[in-house]
Amino acid sequence: MRGFSWFNVTSLTLGFAFLYLPMILLVFYSFNESRLVTVWAGFSTKWYGELLRDAEFLDAAWVTLKVAVLSSTIATVLGTMAAHVLIRAGRFPGRTLFSGMIYAPLVMPEVITGLSLLLLFIGLNIDRGVFTVVLAHTTFSMCYVSVVVSSRLATFDRALEEAALDLGASPFQAFRLVTLPIIAPAVISGWLLAFTLSLDDLVIASFTTGPGATTLPIKIFSAVRLGVSPQINALSTLMIAIVAVGVITASLISKRGAIRQAREEQAGLRATG
Amino acid sequence: MSGDGLDTRHRGEALRKAVLIAVPYLWLVALFLVPFFIVLKISLSDIALARPPYMPQLDLSAGLAGLRDFFAGLDFENFVFLTEDSLYWKAYLSSLQIAAVSTIITLLVGYPIAYGMARAAPEWRPTLLMLVILPFWTSFLIRVYSWMGILSNEGTLNSVLLWLGVIDVPLQIMNTNIAVYIGVVYTYLPFMILPIYATLDKMDSSLLEAAEDLGCSRTEAFWLVTLPLSKGGIIAGCFLVFIPTIGEFVIPTLLGGSDTLMIGKVLWEEFFSNRDWPVASAVAVVLLMILIIPIVLFQRNEQKQREAEG
Known part of the structure; x- marks a missing residue:
């Protein structure tokens, strides 16, 4: 492909500059000495120090992490079960409703999900806190997990499972020893997706949380509503760094896994052919 | 194995x-499902001193008569209220308008990027793809923040423009x-780029060669072959941007002004500032009814895509 290439290079350069420049600026100004975020007054890491001494931020970070680990783990179990049901269970009464309930939360505006869950918790007289946020996050992220896992299950060769069952494995053993190792990458990416969705969520957490369970996004939101703050820049930089390291590591691992799998498949082909 | 076993x-x-x-399940x-029906019920209820329980209450012990009283007590008052106060329908219209305009801009920005990615050397594509996905993993809130x-009066953009002498007063x-x-x-650019890239990447490049052999110029080939073939990706990308933007709360609150009307913001304020739960619920129900149309169209497009792929 020639000809258009100048156009392509320009659009890619401008496009990626647009995607990354705002975040680069955020990182840059987090090392700014001045409180006025846009006036450069020399290099300093003092905002990081202030951030790490701020007990409220540390508390919020701890709450957020707790909620994210709990909700993404429960969501992964429930989402994998739901995916299994969607792909394997065949017909059963209420199947249409079930798949509707899996897909609807994906397009539901967060304000509505949050409002409806809050009204439920109030109706049942449940004290709001970490527990209710975990319930709320689990509910919407299990749907994302089940979409990710079911797309992997749909391409999965069922004969392998049947072979295990014929050889005397119990259904649970067949799932644990045959199915799970094969769908594991999808389950892991489902968990990661649920984890980041939970870390990121402001709206649903704001509705369903209670006193003593302020999450980091809620804290950030109330801080930046009034304007730019260097402490939030420092916090954002830390979060961007963690995500970048995580995503790059995950993609390297999955790349290595894919290469190994391709090699094994080739070896298998050669052995059978 | 015995029959019993x-x-x-x-x-x-x-x-x-x-x-x-x-x-x-x-x-x-x-x-x-239950929370959704609670919203529906409260949207049809009357506000009772701004605190639950909302009238009417379902009294199951009263049997059929209780059920009848319950339904008789529901009314569309809150929905009538939504049509009477111009704030609400203006907010719905302005949400739709903001979502539509930003979807078109996202398409115009995203298409050339997706096109460039699909035409890049194959060994570059996984890296480019990861660079598009990476922002999606970083906090939405931070990306808006x-x-x-950048945009504030003393922000980076205005400083640069003032320094360059393009403007005399901050924009x-x-x-x-x-x-x-x-x-x-x-924030929604990756949602536009990815489906368009997917269709362009799958496209058979011999079709373009055929078009050129038959006398099309490169530009003509783009308009007559590439663009129509990427229609599925364009439609999918547009819905993926349009649908969530309608109910958006964070962006209008942090970046918009006091005159930026969006329904997600209105619902939030109705609930948290005015504490008017029945009206907030009615706002939510109407928002859902508006969203059903684009969601159904989106589903149909997805199905068509899948069938086309066989």
């Missing part, structure tokens, strides 16, 4: 299947709808 095994399997279905009924420092972009458009385009 087989029977137990079948029964065990049926039980296992029932449990496997029941657990996620009941979870979703309890935490998705990053524009506050007022922050707290306007323009800032909202920028925020939406920025």
